[in-house]
Amino acid sequence: MKKITLFVNGIRRQVESDPDRSLLQVLREELDLTGAKYGCGEGQCGACTVLIGARARRSCVTMLSEAEGKQVTTIEGLAAEAPGATPGAGRLHPLQEAFLKAGAMQCGYCTPGMIMAGVAFLQRTSNPSDEEILRSMQGNVCRCGTYPRIVGAIREAGMVLRKDGKK
Amino acid sequence: MNDAFPGFSIEPERYELQPALSASSGLDRREFFEKFGAGILILLLLDETLVRGQESGTQTRGRFRQPLPQEIGAWLHIGEDGMVTVYTGKTEIGQNIRTSLTQVVSEELRVAPGSVRLVMADTGLTPFDAGTFGSQTTPVMAAHLRKVSAACRGVLLDKSAERLGVNRSSLTTADGQVVHAETGRRVKFGALAAGQKIVATVQGTEPVTPPAEWKIAGTSLAKVNGRDFVTGKHRYTSDLKLEKMLYGKVLRPSGFKARLASVDTAEAEKIPGVTVVRDGDFIGVAALTPELASAALKAIQAKWETEPQPSRVEIFEYLRSHSSTGRAAGAGSNTTGSVDQAFASADKKLSQTYTVAYIAHAPLEPRAALAEWKDSQLTVWTGTQRPFGVRSELAEALRIPEERVRVVVPDTGSGYGGKHTGDAAVEAARLARGAGKPVKLVWTREEEFTWAYFRPAGVIEIRSGVQRDGKITAWEFHNYNSGASAIRGLYDIANQKIEFHPSPSPLRQGSYRALAATANHFARETHMDELAVLVGLDPLEFRLRNLKDPRLRAVLEAAAKRFGWGSAKGGQGRGFGIAAGFEKGSYIATAAEVSMDAKGSVRVARAVSAFECGAVLNPDHLRNQIEGAMIQGLGGALFEAVDFADGRILNATFSKYRVPRFSDAPPLIDVVLLDRKDLPSSGAGETPIVGIAPAVGNAIFDATGMRLRSLPLAPAKLAAELYGLKQAADYTD
Numbered sequence: 001m002k003k004i005t006l007f008v009n010g011i012r013r014q015v016e017s018d019p020d021r022s023l024l025q026v027l028r029e030e031l032d033l034t035g036a037k038y039g040c041g042e043g044q045c046g047a048c049t050v051l052i053g054a055r056a057r058r059s060c061v062t063m064l065s066e067a068e069g070k071q072v073t074t075i076e077g078l079a080a081e082a083p084g085a086t087p088g089a090g091r092l093h094p095l096q097e098a099f100l101k102a103g104a105m106q107c108g109y110c111t112p113g114m115i116m117a118g119v120a121f122l123q124r125t126s127n128p129s130d131e132e133i134l135r136s137m138q139g140n141v142c143r144c145g146t147y148p149r150i151v152g153a154i155r156e157a158g159m160v161l162r163k164d165g166k167k
Numbered sequence: 168m169n170d171a172f173p174g175f176s177i178e179p180e181r182y183e184l185q186p187a188l189s190a191s192s193g194l195d196r197r198e199f200f201e202k203f204g205a206g207i208l209i210l211l212l213l214d215e216t217l218v219r220g221q222e223s224g225t226q227t228r229g230r231f232r233q234p235l236p237q238e239i240g241a242w243l244h245i246g247e248d249g250m251v252t253v254y255t256g257k258t259e260i261g262q263n264i265r266t267s268l269t270q271v272v273s274e275e276l277r278v279a280p281g282s283v284r285l286v287m288a289d290t291g292l293t294p295f296d297a298g299t300f301g302s303q304t305t306p307v308m309a310a311h312l313r314k315v316s317a318a319c320r321g322v323l324l325d326k327s328a329e330r331l332g333v334n335r336s337s338l339t340t341a342d343g344q345v346v347h348a349e350t351g352r353r354v355k356f357g358a359l360a361a362g363q364k365i366v367a368t369v370q371g372t373e374p375v376t377p378p379a380e381w382k383i384a385g386t387s388l389a390k391v392n393g394r395d396f397v398t399g400k401h402r403y404t405s406d407l408k409l410e411k412m413l414y415g416k417v418l419r420p421s422g423f424k425a426r427l428a429s430v431d432t433a434e435a436e437k438i439p440g441v442t443v444v445r446d447g448d449f450i451g452v453a454a455l456t457p458e459l460a461s462a463a464l465k466a467i468q469a470k471w472e473t474e475p476q477p478s479r480v481e482i483f484e485y486l487r488s489h490s491s492t493g494r495a496a497g498a499g500s501n502t503t504g505s506v507d508q509a510f511a512s513a514d515k516k517l518s519q520t521y522t523v524a525y526i527a528h529a530p531l532e533p534r535a536a537l538a539e540w541k542d543s544q545l546t547v548w549t550g551t552q553r554p555f556g557v558r559s560e561l562a563e564a565l566r567i568p569e570e571r572v573r574v575v576v577p578d579t580g581s582g583y584g585g586k587h588t589g590d591a592a593v594e595a596a597r598l599a600r601g602a603g604k605p606v607k608l609v610w611t612r613e614e615e616f617t618w619a620y621f622r623p624a625g626v627i628e629i630r631s632g633v634q635r636d637g638k639i640t641a642w643e644f645h646n647y648n649s650g651a652s653a654i655r656g657l658y659d660i661a662n663q664k665i666e667f668h669p670s671p672s673p674l675r676q677g678s679y680r681a682l683a684a685t686a687n688h689f690a691r692e693t694h695m696d697e698l699a700v701l702v703g704l705d706p707l708e709f710r711l712r713n714l715k716d717p718r719l720r721a722v723l724e725a726a727a728k729r730f731g732w733g734s735a736k737g738g739q740g741r742g743f744g745i746a747a748g749f750e751k752g753s754y755i756a757t758a759a760e761v762s763m764d765a766k767g768s769v770r771v772a773r774a775v776s777a778f779e780c781g782a783v784l785n786p787d788h789l790r791n792q793i794e795g796a797m798i799q800g801l802g803g804a805l806f807e808a809v810d811f812a813d814g815r816i817l818n819a820t821f822s823k824y825r826v827p828r829f830s831d832a833p834p835l836i837d838v839v840l841l842d843r844k845d846l847p848s849s850g851a852g853e854t855p856i857v858g859i860a861p862a863v864g865n866a867i868f869d870a871t872g873m874r875l876r877s878l879p880l881a882p883a884k885l886a887a888e889l890y891g892l893k894q895a896a897d898y899t900d
Binding site for chain 2 (some may be wrong): 014018021024028029033034035037038039040041042044045047074076077078079088091096099100101103104105107108109110111112115132133135137138140141142143144145146147148149150152154157
């Protein structure tokens with residue numbers, strides 16, 4: 001057991017835990033941030049995706065110690081992360097909006113992981129081709145098969161983000 | 168379904184059989200208002216004979232402590248704030264019925280969808296429901312809710328007429344208000360409900376709005392609680408927490424049919440914060456953290472006795488040779504005309520065998536349950552498609568009366584027919600009872616791949632005869648083990664013999680989206696393609712020549728048109744395939760284009776489905792279901808198969824069991840909806856999956872000349888064959 005500090009959704013959090021514990025379990029069970037989901041436990045389905053810094057990480061195979069002192073963003077903190085948004089004001093990230101607009105979900109269980117992976121991708125690829133989206137998202141599984149809609153939502157959010165960036 | 172074949176009804180799959188509808192909610196009238204608050208409560212009775220036993224008229228006031236009638240299809244409550252709350256035993260598992268059912272209520276009551284709230288799948292609050300399967304929500308539950316809403320609107324009009332002293336016929340409803348147009352007077356629904364405790368039992372005779380006049384139903388309303396899903400706010404079963412809750416783990420046998428020979432739990436019991444629970448052969452642990460529970464499980468020493476069991480390599484031979492005598496697939500005769508005579512005199516004959524593998528549902532949310540005992544009452548939150556069925560399972564397993572069990576189903580991380588049973592619920596309840604605290608149990612992916620049930624494997628044999636002009640005269644169809652759903656097609660064939668042969672399955676098998684309709688369509692539609700080749704006809708033309716059913720013809724023609732069928736020729740690694748089918752009241756035709764590379768890997772470049780399910784409730788959600796079904800169906804078509812040997816699953820992880828991913832989705836995917844507002848709405852969650860496998864298989868034949876008769880179509884095997892054929896065809900251009 002060790003005291004470990006991390007910054008989750010902009011808030012400093014200290015947890016007393018085994019540093020080898022998976023970040024997913026800590027987020028879900030210690031911090032009650034259940035947006036990131038368990039889907040496979042082996043980093044194969046992407047349901048547990050969160051951001052560490054700007055990078056998308058599979059939190060189920062990430063040890064707590066790897067997040068020590070780092071900025072961790074989960075789906076719960078995304079709306080507040082939107083450019084120009086005030087925390088708690090309820091303005092969604094453009095990719096969250098795009099998911100709603102495209103109806104890019106059925107059961108929704110993969111959705112938080114899809115959105116976090118998509119956000120990380122759009123941060124490094126502002127004007128992606130469909131081919132780039134597919135390649136980047138290949139590690140995220142949607143068993144309901146909404147892939148074409150998710151691709152459409154990422155494309156749409158990319159356009160919105162570029163427009164916002166030019167303002 | 169029976170309309171298509173008078174006197175011929177398909178029996179349900181063996182594993183779909185449900186106990187007869189019985190139990191009511193157990194609530195009495197006073198309890199209703201205690202639970203739901205003052206207002207107006209409308210109960211829809213399913214059986215009109217029961218209505219006659221009630222008071223005359225449609226209203227019953229203030230008769231507390233009178234038991235509610237059985238056989239209530241739905242109930243609806245209007246509160247003093249004007250909120251409409253609808254109670255239904257159906258579960259939301261991603262098919263977006265929370266939205267479509269909201270729409271029909273909103274439509275009939277003339278209130279905004281935002282004023283309608285659905286309470287779903289809670290045995291403590293909702294009417295009995297056999298389960299969410301069989302594509303019954305739209306044809307049955309939506310119809311019930313339309314009726315109860317229309318009846319409610321009638322009650323509101325009656326009350327308003329009384330209050331305003333006007334004729335009921337001079338009143339209309341709009342935006343949650345009753346409106347008297349002449350005087351402009353308006354009464355809010357909430358005002359009519361204020362201070363009231365009105366219960367009306369209705370039969371549903373009030374006329375409902377015809378689909379042609381729909382303004383809210385029939386439109387693409389977005390998922391009603393979509394925001395909760397994109398923000399992570401929605402809590403699935405696996406996200407729930409209770410105070411003092413422990414985490415559970417269950418000791419699993421070393422393989423199927425393994426018997427516990429000996430067990431030593433002493434080491435596990437020594438770990439602080441761990442309770443070991445034993446109930447007969449059930450052994451599990453409850454601990455303060457999931458990790459501690461895993462550690463405790465590892466500390467248990469168990470020895471198992473196993474027995475030899477059939478493996479994947481021999482499964483088809485096994486199912487075929489262990490099958491029972493064929494039986495008529497339905498109540499009517501399994502034979503029309505004389506197949507033997509027609510076969511003997513046919514110009515061309517064909518006998519072929521088709522197989523389908525066991526596949527897993529692999530819902531992204533594994534089975535999970537949270538169980539709590541309080542004053543000998545058990546509450547279990549769990550993701551299941553059969554909350555009332557799971558309540559019975561719990562009562563039986565824990566030896567308590569059903570009245571003391573409540574099952575609550577949060578909107579669930581999908582099911583596809585895989586969450587009919589209450590395994591995790593029973594396990595969590597046992598652990599919670601043993602530990603004396605609430606216990607949450609979430610199956611691991613490996614448990615989900617191993618201890619859930621599978622879509623049955625099967626062998627299908629077809630023998631057919633056809634005339635030179637393309638008219639099919641003889642058709643004999645035998646399905647071994649996979650099931651009877653859609654075993655009989657809609658083709659117009661005079662002499663037919665159709666049989667289903669159950670077999671003992673070495674793996675636990677059960678429902679899967681569309682059941683055996685996928686296997687039966689794959690075999691039938693592949694065989695149709697083979698016959699078309701045999702008589703030298705275009706596959707579309709050949710089907711149309713043997714098909715009278717106007718609805719199936721319509722989807723075939725619509726899919727062909729949108730696809731541009733016949734405009735390009737296959738070959739040289741590019742091919743086109745088509746398939747059509749009917750199941751659960753819906754009609755589908757799917758056309759696919761495949762391209763193949765030098766290594767024989769198959770890429771579905773384009774897929775078009777035309778679909779008809781009567782009047783469409785929500786076009787965008789219907790498209791979503793059809794697109795998703797095609798993509799999910801590609802998994803079973805191309806690569807999904809459960810690998811097993813001697814009672815063990817060999818590919819129980821996502822790294823070993825391949826499911827469709829982003830790059831597997833066809834780059835061009837298109838859906839044509841034939842919206843028949845003149846026909847009753849039927850379900851659409853299952854049928855759209857049946858066309859993709861045969862369409863792709865037929866397209867592979869078109870591209871390569873190779874006929875694949877097994878699901879999955881196994882591109883690896885195909886690659887080997889293609890490498891062998893490299894001299895004959897050059898696929899590298």
